[in-house]
Amino acid sequence: MEIDSSNQEKSTGSSGGIKAITGKFKANVVEIVEKTKKLGQDDPRRVAHSAKVGLALTLVSFFYYFRPLYDGFGQAGMWAILTVVVVFEFTVGGTLSKCLNRGFATLLAGALGIAAEYLATLCGEKGEPVLLGILVFIIAATSTFMRFFPNIKRRYDYGVLIFILTFSLVAVSGYRVSQIIQLAHQRLSTILIGAATCIVISIFICPVWAGQDLHNLTATNIEKLASFLEGFGDEGSVVASKDDKSFLQGYKSVLNAKATEESLANFAWWEPGHGRFKFHHPWNQYLKIGVLARECACHMEALSGYIHSRPQVPSEFYGKIHQPCVKISLESGKALKELAAAIKNTIHPCDAETHVKNSKAAANELESILENSSLLSIQDDVQEIVPALVVASILINIINCVEEISDSIHELSEKSHFKNANSPEKQQQKQLLHRGIVKPITDDSCDHVVIEIHGTSEDNSSVPATKKDEAVHM
């Protein structure tokens, strides 16, 4: 109706009321279309996922539809449809988790249900419903309580749900045991068909790996923290630019990433090896990094209050303590950028250490400035100095955070065997080692080697960029 009138609007234009309504309707439609477009453009995998669900459902519904199959499986064919709808999740890990939970829970509960049914028939006609009622109550109540255990809730919540459902259905079905086994066979095979369809489509058509997502999310979050610090360091020059707000908002999304990270880590646990990740990649390490990143973001929240605190006409002392602050901020930002790049390209984070050391050196410089320049010599306004001191103090806290993040990412790198960045210098050095010319000092931690032989690792700074390009095309 409304669509019709909206089409006729121009030709008739008889009533202002109708015009207003159609106008509003048009605006709504345009808004929805735009929102839909944006959702699809933000993550095209959403469109692919929708098509995948449609495909899986269409395939499975043919089992139900075509008579030869239908006669073979009977009503049980609808379990295949039910399984697909309920089990197909956005990520491979989510789908696998639900499929495995559903499969094992159905098997276990089916066996228990048959046993319960058999036990109940032994109690005679009067005792049967009473015993079954008691059993259903006990199983349902204890299983429901089990869902409150955090460990069970995290991984097996859906399995426990299906366990309760299947046990109740089988125990109460009232069939003889021989009938039940036939029914169970039909149901299990249809569930298997549904689950297998989901798993195959989910893994082989545009797979969305929760592990890969978690990996990328962690790298992006560290990068956001880096942008904030770099933006804060550049403050004076950047304030007028358009990027101002984006670098200020980035860290806020880090603060809210906890729930997403945890669900991705849970799903990733179920996933087989994929791309650069093996089965049972240390996913929990990403959660640890996430905790530290949020702590760091918290300090940034405190820091963001001082973003415009720079005085119009800075005094000499202000300049003295402002310089190392800028350096701390920029170097910490660079360290985090390197760490993010290392995660993204799964290479060992070598150059981050240098930047952490530089920012620590700046912090020491700052401390010695404060120590040596007795306040007696300061002629400036306290109102001007206090914010600068606060910024300095929070930045020193941030260095500690960045160092912890760096340690945590090094741990990740070791646990999951990230490859070493093969810079020309290092290849050369490895060859020397091979020929026995240079005595090896340590090969694990690359900055040590670099410092011992080259004295500086500044030359390596261009390496991650080329590595990145390679990784993108891989």
Add this chain to the structure above:
Amino acid sequence: MEIDSSNQEKSTGSSGGIKAITGKFKANVVEIVEKTKKLGQDDPRRVAHSAKVGLALTLVSFFYYFRPLYDGFGQAGMWAILTVVVVFEFTVGGTLSKCLNRGFATLLAGALGIAAEYLATLCGEKGEPVLLGILVFIIAATSTFMRFFPNIKRRYDYGVLIFILTFSLVAVSGYRVSQIIQLAHQRLSTILIGAATCIVISIFICPVWAGQDLHNLTATNIEKLASFLEGFGDEGSVVASKDDKSFLQGYKSVLNAKATEESLANFAWWEPGHGRFKFHHPWNQYLKIGVLARECACHMEALSGYIHSRPQVPSEFYGKIHQPCVKISLESGKALKELAAAIKNTIHPCDAETHVKNSKAAANELESILENSSLLSIQDDVQEIVPALVVASILINIINCVEEISDSIHELSEKSHFKNANSPEKQQQKQLLHRGIVKPITDDSCDHVVIEIHGTSEDNSSVPATKKDEAVHM
């Protein structure tokens, strides 16, 4: 097996290996029992919930079990069991949300499915499966994509899932339309029976209201922030006590409350009026308060680094700026305590304003100390003064946060018509107003009135305590 051997342990004790295994097993059992006890003691409603699910399932399974009913409803009886298992959630809001979603989605999808089936039969025997396949694909894909819209995901995710499921089942079932209507009738009535059982049990036996939980969670979180500030203010005297760690950890849980708050607010939206809350209580306001509380907790995270920064032998200047800091901390803490108590007892937060004003006065005092005492007069070590200045600066940020929280809670109080605290003074004043003796100035914001007539509202500070007791017994 293992249980047997554990029983025989004392009498036989033949093998060390068995002993070790049974010992480990015993330890595991003890651990699980203790964890279970703790889960139950932490929130006894969990035990009640488990029993409620057991009860609902036992009741509904009798529909399926007893032959007269079974013959009436046929296989459809299992839909009642399925509904109970899937729909029964911990909170009333969760259960209602799922029941309503399931009901409406089933109705809508059933009708559409019948229409699709009818349309398909018009296409002849060859066209039927093709058209049905296309329809199932389109509906499944678009509905799945709809689940990515944040608004739909939040409230109607389960409904869309059931819509896809029911549409596929009905469209593909291959029955004639007349059969379908009979089947739909059976299925809908059994689903209704299941859903009604869940709703009745969930509302009338030990109900767990998501709204009440959200309300309490918000109050508790504000209280945790208050404890931190009061603990920080008392720092000198409390450090040695056992509470030290608990007040330091409280605010951390506030930082992680986002996901819980949002899911509770979503569930609360579905709940009818209960206790002190009407239908469509302004639940979103609690989310706003939550955002501010997390911001405040962030500043506390920054502050917590300075908890032991007090010098052993404080200098004169340190003492000068330390005093107002303690006052800011204590008064902000008191303000938050009052606000938390006001939320808990749903009374208008009157006394909080006074404490906010006091802490602001202390902040002004601090600023004037810093302004007047030129740094020239300071003879102390910079290393000692800087932390104190940082603490002062962060505390001033916290005052702003507390003020925003206070405003937000005042807004909540107005939107949801919290009652005014009926202190004797105010009752008397109301009577005077009633008799026309005192010209009313403003009756909405109680502190205004109190200031105008009594000059101080200190006498009211005992009121919330008695109010609290009343509320507990209500």
